[in-house]
Amino acid sequence: MTDLEDVERMLRERLAQAKARESGLADALAELGAIRDANTDDEHDPDGAPVSGEWSRLAGIRYDTQADIAATEAALARVADGSYGMCASCGRPIAPARLEARPTAELCIACAERASRR
Template structure:
């Protein structure tokens, strides 16, 4: 029995879920990179002047939106990688703060969780 109390098949299931999520994140990241490249070249083509070019503000807005989505995707990728490395070293499902099992319900809802619900509440509250 591991410290997390999770069975080997359960751990294998999380590994599969996290790997699929990683693949999706990576795909999203490359789609985003392409969209951001489009915005950049649209800006360069139009020599966009945000003051006068009607397309300017739209492109700026689109850029901020893509940038925010990209940051989110990068953060998620990071969280997924961290969870996968915890799976590899046997600490997956163990609270990083108190060392108690995180609990299967929380892990099912949030496989990247590093903290048990009590510690997460303490930290966010």
């Protein structure tokens, strides 16, 4: 069984890393957006399509990273209010192995499986 303080430290580290990644992606997207905007005047620019492909790819990663930040912040809030490790749906403890694999898990395995089938 992991100590709750360790969990909190790990979640804070995860949050800091995700936030750093997110701001790096935001910068990269702003840069690509500027390149793309500069290219709009030139319809024959061969770089136009690759830039927007890269932009979509980074925007997708950024979206996932923002979801990760939100999930990690929610997990930290549950650590603070003492509900961390309890299933948000049925209230039973979440298996430690699941929390180790997925520290931001909100649902126990049974409830998560039920939710994904909906």
